[in-house]
Amino acid sequence: MQYLHFFSCISMLLLCSGMCRALACEVNDANKGIAITIEVSKSGEGQFETIQSAIDSIPPSNSQWTRIRISPGIYKEKVTIPQDKPCIFLEGAGTKLTSVEWDAHADTASSTTFASNAEDIIVKGITFKNTYNRPYDLSMASDSVSLKQAVAVGVLGDRTVFYNCSFLGVQDTLWDAYGRHFFQNCYIQGGVDFIFGNGQSIYENCVLRYSFGDYATSYNYGYLTANGRGSADDPSGFVFRRCRVIGKGTAYLGRAWNAFSRVIFVDSFLSDVVAPEGWWAWNHVGHEAFDCEVTYGNNKVAGSIYISKSGRGNFKTIQSAIDSIPPWNSQWIHIRISPGIYREKVIIPQEKTCVFLEGFGRKSTSIEWDDHEDTAASPTFTSIADNIIVKGITFKNTYNRPMDVMDVNKDNLTQAVAARILGDKSVFYHCAFMGVQDTLWDDHGRHYFHKCHIQGGVDFIFGNGQSIYEKSIIKYSIGDYGLNRSYGYITAHGRASADDPSGFVFNRCAVIGLGKAYLGRAWNTFSRVIFTNSWLSDVVEPEGWWAWNNVGHE
Numbered sequence: 034m035q036y037l038h039f040f041s042c043i044s045m046l047l048l049c050s051g052m053c054r055a056l057a058c059e060v061n062d063a064n065k066g067i068a069i070t071i072e073v074s075k076s077g078e079g080q081f082e083t084i085q086s087a088i089d090s091i092p093p094s095n096s097q098w099t100r101i102r103i104s105p106g107i108y109k110e111k112v113t114i115p116q117d118k119p120c121i122f123l124e125g126a127g128t129k130l131t132s133v134e135w136d137a138h139a140d141t142a143s144s145t146t147f148a149s150n151a152e153d154i155i156v157k158g159i160t161f162k163n164t165y166n167r168p169y170d171l172s173m174a175s176d177s178v179s180l181k182q183a184v185a186v187g188v189l190g191d192r193t194v195f196y197n198c199s200f201l202g203v204q205d206t207l208w209d210a211y212g213r214h215f216f217q218n219c220y221i222q223g224g225v226d227f228i229f230g231n232g233q234s235i236y237e238n239c240v241l242r243y244s245f246g247d248y249a250t251s252y253n254y255g256y257l258t259a260n261g262r263g264s265a266d267d268p269s270g271f272v273f274r275r276c277r278v279i280g281k282g283t284a285y286l287g288r289a290w291n292a293f294s295r296v297i298f299v300d301s302f303l304s305d306v307v308a309p310e311g312w313w314a315w316n317h318v319g320h321e322a323f324d325c326e327v328t329y330g331n332n333k334v335a336g337s338i339y340i341s342k343s344g345r346g347n348f349k350t351i352q353s354a355i356d357s358i359p360p361w362n363s364q365w366i367h368i369r370i371s372p373g374i375y376r377e378k379v380i381i382p383q384e385k386t387c388v389f390l391e392g393f394g395r396k397s398t399s400i401e402w403d404d405h406e407d408t409a410a411s412p413t414f415t416s417i418a419d420n421i422i423v424k425g426i427t428f429k430n431t432y433n434r435p436m437d438v439m440d441v442n443k444d445n446l447t448q449a450v451a452a453r454i455l456g457d458k459s460v461f462y463h464c465a466f467m468g469v470q471d472t473l474w475d476d477h478g479r480h481y482f483h484k485c486h487i488q489g490g491v492d493f494i495f496g497n498g499q500s501i502y503e504k505s506i507i508k509y510s511i512g513d514y515g516l517n518r519s520y521g522y523i524t525a526h527g528r529a530s531a532d533d534p535s536g537f538v539f540n541r542c543a544v545i546g547l548g549k550a551y552l553g554r555a556w557n558t559f560s561r562v563i564f565t566n567s568w569l570s571d572v573v574e575p576e577g578w579w580a581w582n583n584v585g586h587e
C-alpha cells in the first residue's frame with residue numbers, strides 16, 4: 034500500500050537495504066499491512082458510534098497498525114488522538130461523505146476540532162471543520178471584526194500523513210504545529226494564517242483556497258501561511274509542491290510569525306489572489322535577508338561577463354572570469370561561457386558568492402581535466418562558495434578514460450573527481466558530470482540537481498551533501514567498456530550520525546547502463562540515500578544496497 038510504504042521509508046534511520054527494517058509500527062502482511070480494523074458508524078452498524086470512543090478503545094502504546102474506518106456522516110464531536118496512541122490509520126469514506134465538525138474558539142490550542150498528538154498517524158478521506166467563524170458573512174456585516182482563532186486540525190505528532198482530506202476554517206484552520214508531516218491531495222481553506230505553526234511539512238498536489246473574497250469583507254489582505262521557525266538551525270518549514278492557490282480577493286503567501294519563518298512554493302499555480310509582493314515580514318520588516326541581491330529590470334542580474342575561447346568575450350578562460358569578481362560579492366553575477374572544450378581546472382573560492390555560471394548546453398560547453406594524484410586534488414571543477422547556480426555545462430575528469438585501454442583483469446581504476454561541491458545552496462541545471470570513479474563529490478551543503486546526467490562506475494555520487502536530484506539520468510558506465518568487474522556502486526553516502534541532516538534523494542530519476550551496480554554502499558554508519566518515483570533498470574542489483582563496512586548493522 035502506497036501510504037504504508039511511504040511510512041516505512043520515512044521512519045528508516047539506518048541504511049535501508051531493500052526492505053526497510055526499522056518500522057515504527059508493526060505491519061500484518063497477510064492483511065495489507067493493517068493488523069486491526071475498527072468500524073465507526075453513526076447509525077449504530079459499527080462497533081462504535083463516535084470516533085473518539087473508537088480511539089479510546091485502542092490500548093496505550095499500541096504498536097500495530099490499527100485502522101478506524103468511519104462510515105459516511107457528519108460527526109459532531111471534538112476528536113483527540115492522545116500522545117500514547119500511535120500507529121492509527123483513520124479512514125473516512127471521502128471528504129464529501131465523512132466530516133468531523135466542532136466550533137470551539139476559547140483559545141487557539143484548545144479550539145481544535147481534531148487534535149493529533151501521537152506519532153505515526155495516517156488520515157485519509159475526511160473533512161475537518163471548525164464552524165465557529167462561519168457563516169462569516171454575518172459576523173462581518175458591520176465591519177466590527179469578530180474573527181477568532183478557531184482551529185480545525187492541530188497536528189502535534191511526528192510522522193503524520195494526510196491523504197485526500199479537507200480542512201475548513203477561517204482563522205488558523207490548520208495548525209501544523211510540530212513534527213514531520215506529509216499532506217497529499219488535500220484542500221485547505223481560510224482567510225488568516227490558515228496554515229500555521231512549526232511543522233516540518235510537505236504539501237503536495239493540494240489546493241489552498243483563500244476564502245475572504247467570498248464574504249465581501251473590507252479586509253484588504255489575508256495570509257495563507259504563518260510559519261513559526263525561530264532560529265537558523267530549526268529544521269521546520271512548509272514546502273508546497275504542485276499546489277494551487279485560488280480564491281477571491283488578495284492574500285499574501287505568508288507572514289513571518291517568527292524571525293526565521295520558512296515557507297517555499299515550488300512548481301505551483303498561484304492565481305491572481307496572491308499579492309504581487311508575495312510575502313509580508315510582519316514584525317520583522319527591515320530584517321528580510323537576501324543572500325544575493327537581485328536587480329529588477331536587468332534580467333535580475335547585476336553584472337554580466339562573457340567568456341569565449343576565440344577572444345571575442347571579456348575573458349578566454351573560466352578561471353580568469355571568476356578571479357575578476359570582487360570578493361564577498363553580494364549581487365548576482367552572470368558568467369556566460371560560449372561553446373567549446375575548456376581545458377582547465379576551475380575553482381570558485383569561498384568568497385566568490387552569488388555566481389551564475391551558464392554554458393551553451395552540456396553538449397556544447399565542456400570543462401575537462403585529468404588529475405588523479407589524490408581525491409581532494411583531483412577535481413576538474415571545485416565549488417566552495419555559497420549561492421552558486423550552474424546551467425548547461427559538462428564537467429569531466431578524463432583520467433580513467435578511455436577505459437578500454439585498461440587491463441580487464443587488473444582493476445587499476447583510481448579516484449578522479451569531475452566536480453566537487455562544498456558550498457551551501459548550490460544548484461545545477463542541465464549539467465553533465467563524466468568520470469569513472471568518484472565522478473561527483475557532493476561533499477557538503479544543500480544542493481539541487483535538475484535534469485543532469487551523471488556517469489561513472491564506482492561511488493560516482495559520493496559525499497556528505499544534503500541534496501535532491503530530480504529528473505536526472507544516472508548512468509552506470511562500466512559495462513560500456515566490456516570490463517569484467519562484478520559490481521559497481523552508484524552512491525557512497527557519508528552520513529556519520531543520527532542527527533546529521535545530510536542525505537541524497539533521487540526523485541523522478543532513471544538509473545541506466547550495462548552490467549550490475551548497487552544503488553549504493555554505506556560509506557558511513559548512517560548513510561542515507563532514497564530513490565523515489567524513479568525508474569531502475571536491470572542494471573540495479575536486486576539486493577539494492579551493500580552495507581560495506583557496516584554489514585550486520587543495517
Ligand SMILES: *[C@@H]1O[C@H](CO)[C@@H](O)[C@H](O)[C@H]1NC(C)=O
Pocket residue numbers: 035036157196197218
Ligand atoms: C486520493 O484521491 C485520488 C483521486 O480520487 C486517488 O487517485 C488516490 O488514490 C487517493 N489517495 C489515496 C491515498 O487513497
Ligand SMILES: *[C@@H]1O[C@H](CO)[C@@H](O)[C@H](O)[C@H]1NC(C)=O
Pocket residue numbers: 432433434438439440443445
Ligand atoms: C591500466 O593498466 C593497463 C595495463 O597495465 C595499462 O595499459 C593502462 O594504461 C592502465 N590504465 C590506467 C588508467 O592507469
Ligand SMILES: *[C@@H]1O[C@H](CO)[C@@H](O)[C@H](O)[C@H]1NC(C)=O
Pocket residue numbers: 517
Ligand atoms: C567474468 O569473470 C567471471 C569470474 O571471474 C567469469 O566467470 C566470467 O566468465 C567472466 N566474464 C567475461 C565476459 O569475461
